[in-house]
Amino acid sequence: MTRYENIGGVVTDADYWDCECNTDYIHHISDVEPCEKCGADPDEQPNSHVDEVHKVFDAFQRAEHEQIAN
Numbered sequence: 001m002t003r004y005e006n007i008g009g010v011v012t013d014a015d016y017w018d019c020e021c022n023t024d025y026i027h028h029i030s031d032v033e034p035c036e037k038c039g040a041d042p043d044e045q046p047n048s049h050v051d052e053v054h055k056v057f058d059a060f061q062r063a064e065h066e067q068i069a070n
Ligand SMILES: [Zn+2]
Pocket: 019, 020, 021, 025, 035, 036, 037, 038, 039, 040
């Protein structure tokens, strides 16, 4: 499986997932527990949009996430 998928013009990043919250809904893949606030289960949630990941996390944070994931 490739990390980046293009679904109807929207590119998603398989290293991140969205929960059901209205704010702070992007979780890194190392976050394997359901969301504390909405209870969304990572296994059932969609991958995050790449542009939203970039908005929420800066390059430094994303680099840290890469280290956690690998
Ligand atoms: Zn949530």
